[in-house]
Amino acid sequence: MGRADAATGYLFIAPQLVGVLVFVIVPVGLAIWYSLNDWNIFTGQLTYVGGGNYQAALDDPALPSVLGATAVFSGGVVALNIVLGLALAVMLNRRFKGAVLFRTLFFSPVVVSVVAWTLVWGFLLQDNGGVNGVLALVGVDGPNWLQNGPTAMVAVTFTQVVRSVGINMVLFLAALQGVPGELYEAARLDGADPRRIFFRITLPLISPTLLLTAIITIVGALQSFAQIAVLTEGGPGLSTTVLVYYVFQQAFSFNDIGYGSTLALMLLTFVMVLTVIQWQLRRKWVFYED
Amino acid sequence: MPTTAKKLVSALALGTFATTAACGGTDAATEDIELRMSVWTSNEDQLALFDSIADAYIADHPEITSITFESLPFEEYNTTLTTQIAGGNAPDLAWMGDLSADLIDSGALVPLTDALEGTEGWDYGDLLPSVTGEFSRDGELYAYPFSNSPFALYVNTDLLAEAGQTFDPAGLTWDKVSEIGAAVHDATGKGGFVVNDFNYSSWNTLATIWTGFGATAWDTDGTECGFTSPEMTEAFTFLHKAIYTDESMPGPGTTADFFAGDAAFAVAQVSRAGNLDGSFAYDIAPLPAGPAGDYSVIGQAGMGVLASSPNAEAATGFLAYLTNPENAAQLAQYFPPPRQSLLTGEALAANNEKFTAEQLQTVVVDQIADAVTLPNHTNPAEIAQKAKTELDAMWAPDADIPGVLASVCSAVDPLLVAK
Numbered sequence: 001m002g003r004a005d006a007a008t009g010y011l012f013i014a015p016q017l018v019g020v021l022v023f024v025i026v027p028v029g030l031a032i033w034y035s036l037n038d039w040n041i042f043t044g045q046l047t048y049v050g051g052g053n054y055q056a057a058l059d060d061p062a063l064p065s066v067l068g069a070t071a072v073f074s075g076g077v078v079a080l081n082i083v084l085g086l087a088l089a090v091m092l093n094r095r096f097k098g099a100v101l102f103r104t105l106f107f108s109p110v111v112v113s114v115v116a117w118t119l120v121w122g123f124l125l126q127d128n129g130g131v132n133g134v135l136a137l138v139g140v141d142g143p144n145w146l147q148n149g150p151t152a153m154v155a156v157t158f159t160q161v162v163r164s165v166g167i168n169m170v171l172f173l174a175a176l177q178g179v180p181g182e183l184y185e186a187a188r189l190d191g192a193d194p195r196r197i198f199f200r201i202t203l204p205l206i207s208p209t210l211l212l213t214a215i216i217t218i219v220g221a222l223q224s225f226a227q228i229a230v231l232t233e234g235g236p237g238l239s240t241t242v243l244v245y246y247v248f249q250q251a252f253s254f255n256d257i258g259y260g261s262t263l264a265l266m267l268l269t270f271v272m273v274l275t276v277i278q279w280q281l282r283r284k285w286v287f288y289e290d
Numbered sequence: 291m292p293t294t295a296k297k298l299v300s301a302l303a304l305g306t307f308a309t310t311a312a313c314g315g316t317d318a319a320t321e322d323i324e325l326r327m328s329v330w331t332s333n334e335d336q337l338a339l340f341d342s343i344a345d346a347y348i349a350d351h352p353e354i355t356s357i358t359f360e361s362l363p364f365e366e367y368n369t370t371l372t373t374q375i376a377g378g379n380a381p382d383l384a385w386m387g388d389l390s391a392d393l394i395d396s397g398a399l400v401p402l403t404d405a406l407e408g409t410e411g412w413d414y415g416d417l418l419p420s421v422t423g424e425f426s427r428d429g430e431l432y433a434y435p436f437s438n439s440p441f442a443l444y445v446n447t448d449l450l451a452e453a454g455q456t457f458d459p460a461g462l463t464w465d466k467v468s469e470i471g472a473a474v475h476d477a478t479g480k481g482g483f484v485v486n487d488f489n490y491s492s493w494n495t496l497a498t499i500w501t502g503f504g505a506t507a508w509d510t511d512g513t514e515c516g517f518t519s520p521e522m523t524e525a526f527t528f529l530h531k532a533i534y535t536d537e538s539m540p541g542p543g544t545t546a547d548f549f550a551g552d553a554a555f556a557v558a559q560v561s562r563a564g565n566l567d568g569s570f571a572y573d574i575a576p577l578p579a580g581p582a583g584d585y586s587v588i589g590q591a592g593m594g595v596l597a598s599s600p601n602a603e604a605a606t607g608f609l610a611y612l613t614n615p616e617n618a619a620q621l622a623q624y625f626p627p628p629r630q631s632l633l634t635g636e637a638l639a640a641n642n643e644k645f646t647a648e649q650l651q652t653v654v655v656d657q658i659a660d661a662v663t664l665p666n667h668t669n670p671a672e673i674a675q676k677a678k679t680e681l682d683a684m685w686a687p688d689a690d691i692p693g694v695l696a697s698v699c700s701a702v703d704p705l706l707v708a709k
Contacts, residue, residue, distance in 0.1 A: 041376040042396035127543035144543040147685065233491060236682035252369050254672040257376070
């Protein structure tokens with residue numbers, strides 16, 4: 001490659017590089033620096049504390065509960081999002097009257113403002129709200145969804161899944177439509193039942209999309225903030241206080257930027273480790289045609 | 291939606307702070323001064339009044355070219371203000387509520403006493419001692435308490451009549467309010483009594499009830515937790531019984547907006563009267579007596595000068611003008627004033643369409659002198675959150691009331707240090 005070609009190439013990637021530098025590298029560097037300091041926001045005094053904030057994380061009695069809630073919420077969101085997204089895609093991949101309408105219906109929550117979406121669900125999930133009103137019609141005495149730990153976790157997980165499952169559905173639909181029809185035809189001629197066809201042909205051929213959706217869903221779940229902030233404020237107790245909400249509380253409500261930065265780096269590490277693990281595991285279960 | 295990336299971007303935005311925040315404290319400019327004041331009101335009439343006072347001041351002070359009132363959403367006011375301070379973009383003057391203790395203790399506010407006492411005609415002695423304490427340290431005033439709004443008991447007399455109940459403010463007690471509230475709930479399905487803005491989250495508003503039981507969130511030094519006191523246990527036992535036994539108070543997760551006609555009684559500040567739209571008949575009374583007798587509670591707001599302002603001296607001069615007796619009288623039409631000379635029922639009624647002079651004398655003027663403020667402390671957000679996390683366990687039918695209150699003290703004790 002000639003020098004002129006290289007320069008042209010660098011020019012093309014320059015905007016992205018500048019973006020990454022300004023919005024990722026520098027902030028991460030600053031977060032590392034802040035995590036080593038105690039910062040009094042009101043006086044502007046920055047006091048170097050070394051590993052003090054990291055020790056504080058180890059000693060924080062609330063952190064195990066927060067990490068537990070993060071695992072339950074993220075695990076629930078990822079599992080439901082992928083399973084439901086795939087199931088919807090498989091169902092809507094057929095030609096039937098109203099298929100486009102249903103696709104639009106399931107995708108539409110994705111384009112709704114997350115705060116507006118969550119506010120509406122906040123009203124619906126009140127003790128005397130719409131959800132319990134519907135349940136009462138069929139003789140079920142619904143719980144006070146947002147006021148006790150387990151049902152509050154179900155509520156925030158459900159609202160997150162319903163809102164975001166449309167993205168995975170669309171990605172799976174695109175992948176399903178890329179599977180060659182002759183493979184299905186050959187399998188059917190060989191006597192394979194639908195279950196076998198799904199697990200032996202469909203799933204392997206859409207596995208690159210499965211990897212993609214797994215990564216973006218996990219990252220999205222770990223960064224879910226508005227649902228928690230609007231629906232439960234992390235409560236009752238700490239039952240729905242996930243790590244990203246805890247970071248926000250520490251840094252921006254309690255003005256403890258140093259400790260908040262430490263926790264933000266912990267979250268960043270989790271996201272990176274999970275992504276790397278999935279990327280490494282892809283060799284074992286992702287099928288690439290080429 | 292704040293994501294990790296956005297958090298880090300915020301950190302980047304704050305990063306300029308370290309090099310800029312230390313630059314304030316003295317007037318860097320002697321001309322072309324532009325002042326900015328953060329407020330949380332977006333009421334056009336109130337902002338117009340502030341603008342008119344500012345225009346009059348600028349006319350006499352050519353060195354000041356503009357005074358801007360920056361309206362920030364109330365819900366995010368503290369976060370926005372602290373982010374501005376941290377980012378080196380602090381306003382010159384700011385309204386403050388529960389952030390005042392942190393601002394004063396960290397030296398972020400300019401002392402005002404000498405400047406106000408030294409302003410001709412300001413009449414410092416006119417300030418009520420009961421309203422300056424929250425904004426003072428060691429006898430020095432750091433913020434002018436421009437709004438001192440007592441909490442009162444609003445009554446939906448239509449709902450009471452529908453339930454065949456009557457209301458007599460004389461000798462009214464919390465037990466009686468709960469009894470009437472339960473009767474209204476039984477008869478109409480509406481809520482009995484609500485504490486406005488509590489929403490099973492902002493527990494500090496419950497001070498409007500527990501003060502009547504003789505309880506306090508912490509001692510006057512702010513070092514000893516008061517949630518395990520017998521008085522606090524009695525107050526929460528009353529509340530728990532009202533919610534789960536008498537059903538006179540709507541439980542958690544139930545929406546009951548007094549101003550929409552959903553409850554018989556509401557504890558709310560007098561300044562909320564603007565929410566009364568005439569859709570039902572109402573009355574207002576001082577807070578009912580508790581076992582400890584009569585009491586009153588006020589919610590306050592102050593305005594102060596940020597020490598980091600490069601125009602702190604000019605800002606202090608404007609604050610002295612904004613709060614002088616003449617302008618304080620104008621502000622009094624929206625905010626119950628801290629000046630004794632302005633505190634009469636007739637003066638307050640002149641600009642109040644909701645209540646008579648007699649009502650305002652009873653629920654505002656007669657209450658302020660002996661009022662206590664809502665609990666406030668340094669690090670208010672963390673204390674509020676830690677206590678809320680524990681108090682969530684209180685709002686269940688089978689709650690262990692003394693156990694929950696003990697856990698509140700365990701959670702907030704490490705944060706309670708001397709003010």
